[in-house]
Amino acid sequence: MIPVKVPTGAHRQRTGGDMTGIGSTSAARSAVVVGAGICGLTSAAALAGRGWRVTILERAKDLAGIQTAGALHLWTNAMLALRRLGLAEAVEAVGLPIEQTEYRDHRGRVLATWPVGRIAREHGVTDLALGRKDLHDALARAALDRPGVRLHLGVECTGATQDDTGVLVTLDDGRTLAADLLVAADGIRSGLRAALVAPTQPRYSGYGQWQAVLDRDHAAGLLPVGVERIMFGRGRRAVVHHVRGGRLLWEGILYGPPGRAALRERKSLLLRELAAFAGPVLAAIEATAEGDIDAQDVYDLPPLNRWSTGRITLLGDAAHAMTTNLSQGACQGIEDADVLSECLARVPDIPEALAEYQRRRLARITPLARRSRRVAGIGGLSGPLSTGVRDFVMARALSTVALRDHRNFVAAMP
Template sequence: MNKIPTQKLSKPIVEKVAIVGAGPGGLTTAIALQSQGIDVQIYEKAQEFRPAGTGLGLAPNGLNSLDAIAPGIVETLKSSGCQVIHTVLKNIKGETIRTSQTKYLEQYGQPLLTVWWYHLQQVLASKLPSDIIHLNHHCIGFDQDDNGVKIHFDGQKSVDADLLIGADGVNSVVRETLFAEGKPNYIGSMCWRAVIKYHHELFNDYELIFVIGNKQFMYIVNVGGGYTSWISRKFLPDYSLSQNADEVKSRILQELADWDESFRAVVEATPSEQILEGPICDRPPLTHWSQGRVTLLGDAAHPMAPAMSQGANTTFEDAYELAQCFSHSATLEEALSNYEQSRIDRTKIIQARSAWGEMRYYDHTFTSPSQTPQRQMTLNDDFHKWVYSYKPTVAS
């Protein structure tokens, strides 16, 4: 992590910031910038906040960043989610391959928390004034000059800001307007997922269940509050989407036809309209995230496969680092340059390892650590230590 000058500036380098996207990244960034006295406005295309999203794993690096931005918020999330201590790996017949006890808290000072995306969004939104979050604002582009940015919305008035932050995900309109890349890159992994009120019988002994099959796997995760997140992914070089909700549910149950009933039961208990189906995608790393008065953050900047559960966690790192750069730079140009220097190399590495990890799930040797060379295991340990040991340096 690049060091940021420690002399704090008394006046913000920007007065008004517009953030597109009210997901965890946009909300966390708004919290961080508001604490500096910056006027932040968030624009979200959804018409309302409603139960949505999947279960997320919040790792020590992400929790450290959140704690630095909003002290005490991790304790709130602990009561909203589930602290993972015991995990189990099973085959599709329900036979146990191995059990594990997590060591995150002992090794890194923070636990592994699993939380519903929607509950995380609610906790973050509660830290902000409700009148700065503007729903039903679908960004369709922007114009900028040396003096500011004008952001355009479908069916709504344009707004002006000193800086635009694109926190609008893998299909970011802000990124597409900047770089015109087109559609994201499908990496060969198809996904079905949902969050429902459900208590799996194995949750009496484990907080996270991982089931590995032939070119297919499933997570069943306790995300707190009586909610269960299930996620099933399958290796499919070419993908097609189902025509309707009933077809989605029928399709995933067919994919799990040979699986133990305890794994199928959670899918059978899920209403068809609550099952999300979609391809796992990423994008090539960018050499820069900013142009003029516009920059990117989170999945808009570095969308990655979910294999390492680092999408949200690296987004929280982004939010912290961007706020620090604003606080300790003399100009906007300097701040955005420092932000990119502190983030691009790290996220590029994590993106690459996440894509590799996603395909590793489909490797037949995945369930047999004895077949993995010792050096590779050591490299994995070193890599995980590098990822999870990230701690923000709070400058004074």
């Protein structure tokens, strides 16, 4: 566990090692961001865009190793935040527009279709499908291009103390680093969160998720470009959509006790478990090499009621890891970065700005994370009767209430 204490004393005088006192002399305010994932990089770019000097600490030795597998959907709300942060162009350059999201049952019957491309255009942006690595590379380039941003790889943050003059961050090699602000974007198993709030353990979501991005040659003709297809079966789901370069993401979701994601025989398991699914998912799995399939048990966090203490705050999955059912985890981390930088620009006192950030983000995220967990439960129904009723209800609700809620949600300024 990482100690986060609030002692008295001037942290400005207590820095040591190569990174001494990034915030101590210049007029620009300084921040340390722990974690160079999608959300850490976005927050670093956001703060630098507002004139902060930012040091990113990442324990991985190589940025390229952080995000390798799979792809994700950035919805209108995330694209709006990226546009406000001046990052939309960089991300659009590596993304592929999604025009419609189709919900189907496992036999292929359409339950509802959402015109996500049109909704995004109403707000002047585009929903995007992105290879994870492509998105991560683009954000890393954009963040590191901004003046005042430095990245330290192979460095683990082991603790932090603070007083009313600043934060002192400690590293695993014994060095310390002084700054005005500490942003913990260190993921679902955040050590800083464990020290900041009551130690909150991730909870198993009830399912594992297998995924791969299929190359252009094998993906050709499997699915119309611009379509995201989400299919609901009995205790199983599948998602499929293209990403840039003619490639195709497929995901298979299997409900059950944790542990199956660790099995080596991934392809045969999925082909067996998803055998009843119509459409491109089985063909896509068939065409994927066993070694290219990534798998993980999916966890979320119970909603927190506190993200910030003094000059230290949480961001991204460290604050609100959610189940994957609404595809909003990274989108919400991107919104965090936008709101955090805006609060810090408007409210001069850092602890007050962080309290404002926490207030706004909790109001947005708490109901969303709960909904994501509820949808996970609905997706896990497995009896013929319960799934029949579910599909009947979904066919009506998705086109009406859920679509209206989605429109309101993406349009709401966080």
